[in-house]
Amino acid sequence: MRTWPLLAGLGCGLVAFLPARLALPAPPLAASAVSGSLWRAELADAQAGGLALGSIGLAAQPAALLKGRLEWQLAGNVSGTMWRSAAAQGADGLTGRITGTALPGLPVRSIDLAGVALALDGAGRCQAASGQMTASLASAIAGQASLTGSPACDGAALLLPLASGDGRLRLDLTVQPGRWQARASIAGASPAEMVALTAAGFRADGAALSHVQEGKW
Numbered sequence: 663m664r665t666w667p668l669l670a671g672l673g674c675g676l677v678a679f680l681p682a683r684l685a686l687p688a689p690p691l692a693a694s695a696v697s698g699s700l701w702r703a704e705l706a707d708a709q710a711g712g713l714a715l716g717s718i719g720l721a722a723q724p725a726a727l728l729k730g731r732l733e734w735q736l737a738g739n740v741s742g743t744m745w746r747s748a749a750a751q752g753a754d755g756l757t758g759r760i761t762g763t764a765l766p767g768l769p770v771r772s773i774d775l776a777g778v779a780l781a782l783d784g785a786g787r788c789q790a791a792s793g794q795m796t797a798s799l800a801s802a803i804a805g806q807a808s809l810t811g812s813p814a815c816d817g818a819a820l821l822l823p824l825a826s827g828d829g830r831l832r833l834d835l836t837v838q839p840g841r842w843q844a845r846a847s848i849a850g851a852s853p854a855e856m857v858a859l860t861a862a863g864f865r866a867d868g869a870a871l872s873h874v875q876e877g878k879w
Contacts, residue, residue: 752781769800786839787818
């Protein structure tokens with residue numbers, strides 16, 4: 663009868679000190695290097711779905727084991743929690759500012775997260791998403807300096823529709839298992855902006871200019 667508590671304690675101890683890279687949330691979270699254990703880890707140059715998070719620290723939350731999942735508290739530019747279970751993974755309450763990143767087709771100074779949450783199944787398909795994101799541009803385009811939107815699921819894809827207050831500037835970012843697509847659309851650009859945007863790869867799309875970029879992660 664006393665064997666089971668001993669085995670359970672031994673198992674928890676072994677899990678806590680496994681290399682972090684063996685059980686941290688799978689893509690879209692990635693890093694150039696992962697060090698530490700499942701108990702406490704450091705991610706260098708972390709990225710999530712193509713967004714640069716910088717170096718972040720992860721501290722395991724033992725109580726989450728009672729819910730049948732591994733969970734980490736984030737420390738760094740972004741706070742909140744990330745979790746992983748046998749059949750799903752995700753994040754809750756992501757709040758903070760990301761700098762030094764880029765959104766395809768647009769010059770971004772920073773991205774602010776407010777209560778962002780998402781859940782993906784084992785294959786990386788979107789199950790739930792909520793919260794708010796605001797992208798501040800490094801320079802105004804068509805008189806607009808920021809875009810705001812809320813993440814949502816569009817079938818299996820994670821969709822982030824960002825738009826300026828007047829709707830003239832839009833960026834629709836779609837993340838699917840293994841790949842992503844970004845579509846930027848700008849209406850009302852000045853003649854000088856149109857020249858610069860065309861040189862950057864934007865093309866006429868009705869009364870607007872648009873740019874589509876795709877990639878893999």
